[in-house]
Amino acid sequence: MAKTLPERPRAVLVGVQLPGVTDEAHAADLAELKRLVHTLGFDAVATVSQRRQRLATGTVLGSGKLKELSELTGGSGVIPSGAQGKTSKAREKWEAEADAEPEDPDAPVAPGDADPNGSGAEPPDEDDDAFPDTDAESDADAEATAVEPGPRPTVVVVDHELSPGQLRNLERATGVQVLDRAGVIVDIFHRHAKSHEARMQVEIARLNYLAPRLRESSGGSERQQGRGSGDSAVELDRRKIRDRLAELREGLAAIQKDQDHRRYARRDQLRVALVGYTNAGKSSLMRALTGSTVLVADQLFATLDTTVRAMQPETRPRILVSDTVGFIQKLPHDLVASFRSTLDEALEASLLLYVVDASDPTWAAQLEVTRTVLREIGADVVPGKLLFNKVDRLDAAVQEALRAEHPEAIFLSAHRPDDVAMLRREVIAFFEASMVEADLVIPYARQARIGEVYEHTTVVSQAYDETGSRLRVRGLPGAIARLTRSFQE
Ligand SMILES: Nc1nc2c(ncn2[C@@H]2O[C@H](COP(=O)(O)OP(=O)(O)OP(=O)(O)O)[C@@H](O)[C@H]2O)c(=O)[nH]1
Ligand SMILES: [Mg+2]
Structure with missing residues (x-):
């Protein structure tokens, strides 16, 4: 089918299997990267994989594998030595700062497990020699690199977070654009963000991601300023980015304040996320569930x-359902931070529905990622259902075992109405179980506000006497306490 469509850029995936990562986990990681790359509009046509003790400081892969990769993309396979001399003091400083600014909340994506001292890794790495057994290992899986026939791939996508230096070195060696996993995710978020708020959050993450990677054009990656005064252009861009980030944060704070108000107004409602x-x-x-x-x-x-x-058909009181952003392993730190406010919804729900794709063989690892992120924001105290x-x-048979x-x-199955009806009953039963019964007296002078009672509770019976109407209600203890107070005032 893809053949009849306009040509999609062809990509080579690169993954390093680090110690402690099983073959299955490594394969699953790469399969997921392939889906990410596909979502972004590329076809992954080859995978270069290597077992290593750690990522090579300068180029991720050892020199042999790097050659192999570069043969696929038509690059030289080496980092031109002349290119390294050009780095000026200002640029070095900027890159060093960009690589290591842990105290700055605006700091770019940390280089993760790669390149912990964030040197920018200009010089080609020498650690291939430090791990003499790596070459043997790379030979062992050399035959793994099969390429689908067709034109040369024009993009390399690495399944790890790269330091700006590693990224640049790889681009020089392969002669094509290089993206890392974080870059792919940031780009997908950029394309899919719809609301004003999501767009702002993503732009913040994107600027934080791009800032340390700004450089004169190499290997086809975009560069806004064109040629010219080199470092000063980078400096200028950097200032612009800072200003834009400040502006975005301000805008976001205003939107979030507004949302806090709305959330506050929903506080008495029954909520599931x-x-x-x-x-x-x-x-x-x-x-x-909601139509x-x-x-x-x-x-x-x-x-x-x-x-x-609201869940449909509506219940009394109604139950609100929230749909939230999905998780993924190795989610760039910045994006997690950006979407924290989105996840506040989860924090405020009375019930979390942990949705798992049971047909995915890696569901258990996926569930663990979800639990970890939610634990980090403190949502693990909210009752949950799997x-x-x-x-x-x-x-x-598989289902039985599960x-x-x-x-x-x-x-x-979300596609089976009977199953959805069962889920709906489960959700209602959960709230029923946490509800209590109580009597509310609504003085005649306040009858106009009786709708509030119906909104937040189930009215079991209603009677009238000289003080007003007397309602027997069922609702969450918090909602009843607030209603009682508000009608006594
Ligand atoms: N066979 C089958 N497919 C399903 C079922 N539920 C969802 N899908 C499919 O799975 C894909 C993803 O579904 P979504 O509902 O968009 O998943 P999501 O969790 O919202 O995903 P994100 O928004 O990307 O985080 C779609 O193609 C759905 O049609 C199900 O019960 N059975
Ligand atoms: Mg979705």
Whole structure:
């Protein structure tokens, strides 16, 4: 099918299997990178993989593998030595700062496990020799690099976070544009962000990501300033980025204040949030439960905005359902920070529905990523239910085994109305269980506000006496306490 479409850029994936990473986990990582790259509009046509003790400081791969990679892209396979001499003092300083500014909340994405001292890694690394067994290992999986026939790949995508220096070195050696995993995710977020807020959050993350990587054009990556006065152009860009970041933060703070108000207004309502790994089926369940038309798509990070809708048909009191941004492993730090406010929805829910794609063999690792992120924002104290979604794709035996292992979980398919109805009953039952019954007296003078009671509780019976109407209600203890107070004032 892809052949009839306009040509998609062809990409080579690069992954290093570090100690402690199993073959399965490594393969799953690369498969996920392939999906990310696909979502971005590239075709991954080859994978270069190597086992190493750690990422090579300068070029990620050892020199042998780097040659192999560069043969695929038509690059020289080496870092031209002349190119290294040109780095001026100002640029060095800028890069060094960019690589290591941990105390600055605006600091660019940390280089992660790669290149911990963030030197920018200009000189070609020499650690190939320090690990003499690596060459043998690279020979061992040399035959893994098969390329689909067609034109030369024009992009290299590395499954790790690269320091600006590593990125530049790889571009020089391969002669093509190099993206790292964080860059791919940032770009996807950039394309998928719809609301004003999400766009601002993503722009902040993107600027933080791009800033340390600004440089004169090399290997086809975009460069706004064209040629000219080199470092001063970089300096200028840097100032512009700082200004823009400040402006964005201000705008975001205003929007978030507004949202805090709205959230405050919803505080008495019954709320459930759908959380989970990207593509697990959160938006599909959201649609099914609320009849809303949120985007459902077989791509990663289809949803970037939190949507809140009442469960349909409406219950009394109504139950609000939130759809949230999905998680992924190795999510760039900046993006996690950007989406923290989105995740506040999850924090404020009374119930979290952990949606898992049961048909994905790596579901357990995906669930762990979800739990870890939620733990980090303190949402692990919110009661949760485990939802094994997409069971329509499982064969009966696998499903049986899963059910036996997780008797407390809900098994369903977002595509089956009966399953969704069952989920709805489960959600209602959860809230029922936490509700209490109480009597509310509404003085005649305040009858106009009786609607508030109906909004936040279930009215079991109603009677009238000389003081006003007397309602027997069921609701969450907090809501009842607030209503009682508000009608006594
Ligand atoms: N077979 C099957 N496919 C499903 C089911 N639920 C969702 N899908 C499909 O899975 C893909 C992802 O679904 P979404 O609902 O967009 O997933 P999401 O969790 O919202 O994903 P993000 O917004 O990207 O984080 C879509 O192609 C859905 O049609 C299910 O129960 N069975
Ligand atoms: Mg979604």
